[in-house]
Amino acid sequence: MSDLSGPLAGANAVGSLAGDDAVVVVHAGEEPPDRWVASLFLAGPTPRSAEVASWRPDALSAIRERWSGPGTLVVFVPEPRSGAPWPEYEHQRTWELRWGDRADQVVFWIPRGPGMPALTTNDEFGRWKDSGRVVLGTPPDAESVRYQRGYAADQRIPVASTLTGTIDLALARLGSGALRTGGERHVPLLVWRTPSFQNWLARQTAAGNELLAGRLEWTFRVGDDLERVFLWAFHAHVRVAAEDRVKTNEVVLARPDIATVVAHRPAAEVADTEVVLVREFRSPAGFVLELPGGSSEGDEPMREVAAVELGEETGLTIAPERLRAHHVRPLAATFSAHRQHLFSVELTEDELAAVRAVTGPLGETGSSERTYPRVMRFGDLLAGGEVDWTTLGALAEVLLSGRDSS
Known part of the structure; x- marks a missing residue:
């Protein structure tokens, strides 16, 4: 939230970029357009007196000069339009948190010093610093920014020492953006671009449901620069077409889909069928027995992913064409949106x-x-408690039903 103590003089308030369709500026208290391809929130200190100029007009000029995307870039400015009064405090606070939570990138420019102590900025940085949506800029002479720069280095937050350099970092992360309308605008690009989110949204759309609103609650990111979202949680507001109601009390959790393989040697009696499992330590449960499998961060066909994972985890080299495809199902539908692509091989x-x-x-x-790797008898797995229900279900799909959906 901006550091506010009273209205700014008109000369220091941020003006609009009227007439520029590519960049739309949304000021404090205003509603954004119903569609965009990218969005920025300009976070950082707001002057506390008319004698100190706002830095945001220069930021807007740099954004306007540099944005070359194919559609509308919305820039949220937590200062009123030139000549307009400040919104009531609670409205201002609610507005800032709402759109700062949902922006594709939050640009922190912190020129902390006399007239701009940036007290509330500290709280904003604490709220969004782990979101994967932050870039940080501080001029060399800024006061008391060592903690922010140190944390940014630890957490791979991009850092610059000039305002234009900070803007460049944010725009590079936006790329060409992605068109979103209505409630889709509430999904920041870093999650919107994941196959796991697009798979979830496609299933909702196919059912006639509509994403009305939401908030990204959390991401778990991986990679040298924490650039890839592996797991995300999104508080979704969904209109359920079949029931004509809006459901708002659940979080959608998802990670990449997985490909697993039931590698088995059939026997005259199903209970005597031998299957290949792997024993692996999983932090939530300790050592578990599970099907060999895994996910991919790329767009490889799941059959090929399954063959690679089987080789890595069991030592078996199986040509992908030997794998038989079965149904694609959620593993825990009330907990996570990701699915299991099941294959088998004799x-x-x-x-x-x-x-x-x-x-x-x-x-x-x-x-x-x-x-x-472990070779286990199916009957023993049914009688004991060594595998979870999901694994037993996948084994039953292959060994009992034998259905093929490929």
């Missing part, structure tokens, strides 16, 4: 013996993954 006695001979650990080189 093994020879020699292949089964090769798995038995592996002492492990195996897993993806260079990661923390360690897997220990």
